[in-house]
Amino acid sequence: MxxxxxxxxxxxxxxxxxxxxxxxxxxxxxxxxxxxxxxxxxxxxxxxxxxxxxxxxxxxxxxxxxxxxxxxxxxSTQVAGMLESIMGVAATSGPQRVRPGPRDATMREARICYDHLAGDHAVAMLDGFLARKILIRDGDKITMGKACAGYFQAVGIEPETLKKSRRQVCRACLDWSVRRSHLAGTLGAAIFDKILAEKWARRDAESRAVVFSPSGKREFEKAFLG
Incomplete structure (x- = not known):
């Protein structure tokens, strides 16, 4: 071997x-x-x-x-990331669906991926962070931009505190719904904790779906989609 x-x-x-x-x-x-x-x-x-x-x-x-x-x-989150990636590969193999990922619309919109948000909302959030240079991406590596600390402090998240963890602060995680990346790492987990703490969304008891209330979705978009 x-x-x-x-x-x-x-x-x-x-x-x-x-x-x-x-x-x-x-x-x-x-x-x-x-x-x-x-x-x-x-x-x-x-x-x-x-x-x-x-x-x-x-x-x-x-x-x-x-x-x-x-x-x-x-x-670990590394195991969760591996499984999410395998789901993405599996979605492209064998009989093809018109759209990859789960058929349930709620699961496609938002779901939990171990300890962070996945789905359409999560992919749009990471796209927005990158477009505004709050986060910087170089290949598979994501780092915090100059505006990162002030941006997240304004919504009650302290990026400097997150650096004390042994885990990566920012990590790209393949989203099998759309075959693009959402945000993982301690920052992704902190954002998901914020969403639940503010009661903008709730976890569905029967699945991995995360269900936003109409007002919660507006607050989430205001805070993280810009």
């Missing part, structure tokens, strides 16, 4: 249909029990436990215990 990352091992973990369903169910950023993930995968709890052990060994999941319950979540 050639030197370098073992792509085949990760691909085999994600490639199993049951495990793929489990991982997708965790894209909402929450944590689920083995029983809940078994339902998502359509397998028995015993079979689910076997799959979860393999995903844990592969470094794709994290595990937290609370009382007698054990909760599984994605190991």
């Amino acid at each position: 050639k030197n370098g990352p073992d792509i085949a091992r990760i691909a085999s973990l994600v490639g199993d249909p049951a495990r793929a369903n489990m991982l997708t169910a965790l894209m909402g950023g929450g944590a689920l029990t083995a029983s809940e993930l078994a339902l998502e995968a359509g397998v028995t709890v015993q079979t689910a436990s076997s799959h979860l052990s393999k995903l844990m060994e592969g470094g794709l999941l994290s595990l937290a215990a609370q009382g007698r319950h054990r909760y599984y979540g994605l190991a």
Whole structure:
């Protein structure tokens, strides 16, 4: 085997249909029990436990215990980004739809991608940041422009505080709805937290959709679309 990352091992973990369903169910950023993930995968709890052990060994999941319950979540935003990218590739392979991504209009407009906003609204937001040079893009790298600190401070987000995290502040994440990028990283997460804290939108209990109220959408556009 050639030197370098073992792509085949990760691909085999994600490639199993049951495990793929489990991982997708965790894209909402929450944590689920083995029983809940078994339902998502359509397998028995015993079979689910076997799959979860393999995903844990592969470094794709994290595990937290609370009382007698054990909760599984994605190991990192990097894993979430990988899954979102795979969805984008899958949308271009095999039978083609007229439009890529989810059929549900609400999911296309806005949804959660682990801890940040995805969908049409998120892509438009990043496009606006780049057009106004609030953020600067060089290939896959996104950095903060000169106007960034003042812009986000005005809406209650402190970019300098975000730099203290070990995570990237800004990262491009492929949006499989439109096959373009939305904003991830600690800044993307902070923006999503702001949206929820202001009650401009709510998370749908049955899916990854993020539903904006009419007034909330106006406030979101005023704050982040310019």
